[in-house]
Amino acid sequence: MVAEPAxxxxxxxxxxxxxxxxxxxxxxxxTTQALQSSNVINIMDALERSVEAEKRAKR
Structure with a gap:
């Protein structure tokens, strides 16, 4: 075989x-470590909790 330097x-x-x-x-x-050590929240989780709280308050 021919040697190809490249x-x-x-x-x-x-x-x-x-x-x-x-x-x-x-x-x-x-990234995971940074998220765990900071005050970052999942917006969708917070929204779901808020909607559930509103539903419970209306009952």
């Missing part, structure tokens, strides 16, 4: 990126 370099870059991504925490975990 292909070999590309494979090295891909392997390095895989190693780097494997060792770093996922972005989802950072």
């Amino acid at each position: 292909q070999e370099r590309l494979l090295d870059i891909v392997a390095a990126r895989k190693r780097r991504l494997k060792n770093s925490p996922s972005p989802k975990s950072k």
